Amino acid sequence: MTSPSRQQVEQLHKRMLGPDSDATHDVFDAFMEPLVDSLVGTLRCSRHDANAYAADALFAYFRKPDGFDANQSSLWFFLNQIAMRRAYDAYRSQTKRTLRENNPLTVVEVHPPAPNNATEDFVSATQQLERLSERIESGGYPAREVAAMRVILLSEGRVSEEEMARALEISHLPLAERLPLVRSHTERLRRLLRSLYKEIFNDER
Known part of the structure; x- marks a missing residue:
């Protein structure tokens, strides 16, 4: 699944900043699968884990949509970086747990x-x-x-x-x-x- 076009992203972000109750659903539909595919392809993690990292990134955006600055980066890049950092944090936590237990x-x-x-x-x-x-x-x-x-x-x-x-x-x-x-x-x-x-x-x- 391909990521949404720049024009679509701009419209989605405007809706997120406004009183549109359907915006979060549409953003989720637009970005979830592309984010999962990107994580699986780049980090070679499981789709189950990738789903969790992608969802975390989207929910972080939903909680504070004005935290995204279109002048700094694209929304795709913004979400992808949050998801990557979630993956990194999970890697560190799992590594420390493995070291302690095994x-x-x-x-x-x-x-x-x-x-x-x-x-x-x-x-x-x-x-x-x-x-x-x-x-x-x-x-x-x-x-x-x-x-x-x-x-x-x-x-x-x-x-x-x-x-x-x-x-x-x-x-x-x-x-x-x-x-x-x-x-x-x-x-x-x-x-x-x-x-x-x-x-x-x-x-x-």
């Missing part, structure tokens, strides 16, 4: 950029992260170092000293002795992860 290195997440114009980069990044997981698992690293690398990879840019100490099995040490060890190990393992990531990237070129 093998923590099944799918490693280092917070790839949220999909914007470069959806191919988003897909490529997730594939590279899976390769990084495999490389760590097969690297023969001590269990505590693998656990510490997991802490780094799951951090939001700020590694928890307490979590790193537990992973490195040095929580029992006095604070004055523990902190320098955590910092030195964190920097060393960050360098190792960057090296492994670059190695994987170069292998795939």
